[in-house]
Amino acid sequence: MPIKAVESQRLYRRIAEEIARLIKRGEYRPGCRLPPERDLAAMLKVSRPSVREALIALEVEGYVDVRVGSGVYVSRAGGTRVKVMPLASDSGPFELITARRLLESECAALAAKNASQLQIRRMRAALSAMIRDRKRNVMPLENDRRFHLEMAEAAGNSALALLVRTLWDQRTGPLFLQLEHHFDTPTLWDAAIAEHQSVMVAIEAHDGAKARATMRRHMDQAARRFQKSWTIGVPRSQQASRRQHGVGNGAA
Incomplete structure (x- = not known):
């Protein structure tokens, strides 16, 4: 089967164009299963x-x-839906996670050093709100965002806080939301909350090295959550919960 190699630095957009070209040429026909990602x-x-x-x-x-x-x-629609440019910045979800890993791990370390007692209470309040959301079977996206932004503010660097806020705004684009739609489950949110708790404990202990490490671990786990195989089924109980609660907005 003829297929063109794609230069890795061109990322997902060039890859998408190549696969779309093959679909249009009939290499992959409507209803056909594509080869595995690997x-x-x-x-x-x-x-x-x-x-x-x-x-x-x-x-x-x-x-x-x-x-x-x-x-x-x-x-079977063959690309006839209205096309959407997924992100104005052309950044893919995994690029955003990588950028957040770099920025937010340092924000966590700085927050452990610089956070005031009021800022620590605000972070703890956001985390407590996430836990309450889960107990009510509500996906805690808004309080997840709140926790990360409070932490960025507590780092004491307004430029870093602005960058973190910008990346969080970008993660609500159609690409990230569609990716999350396939993988978010209550169980994954439970794991994410536990990771947030580890970050919080390190910040409260004013342990910058541990805060950095736990935030990196959290972002690494977020990336792994979104790289799970599509050919591994989601348990029926979790599928039902996803439908009931409209899951699709990210444990990261």
Whole structure:
């Protein structure tokens, strides 16, 4: 099967264009299951996270349908939905997570050093609100955002706080939301809350090294959550909970 290699630095947009070209040429027909991400990454000579970002972009644009527990299939609509440019910055979800890992780990370390008692109470209040949300079976996205932004403010550097806020605003774009839609579950939120608690304990102890390490671990886990195989089924109990609570807005 003819397929062009894609330079890795061009990231998901170039990969998406190449796969869309193959779909339009009939290499992958409507209803056809695409090769696994690992195979596509090898054929295109790019990383698997970049392939995943490309497939999510193609799903947003109507070229493919992602079926968790089965795989990725060419849409019978053939890309006829209204096309959406996923992010004005052209940043993919995993790029955003990587950027947040770099920034927020240092913010956590600085917060451990610089946070006032009032700022620590605000972070603790945001974390407590996340826990209350989960007990009420509400996905705690807003209080998750609140925790991270309070931590960035507590770092004592307004430029860092602005960058963190900007990245959080970008993660509400269609690419990130679509990716989260496939993987967010109450169980994953429980894990994310536990990770936030570890960060909070380190900041309260004024342990900058531990705060940095626990925030890095949290962001690494967030990336792993969104790289789980699409061919591994989600338990029915979690599928029902996702439908009931409208899950799709990110344990990160």
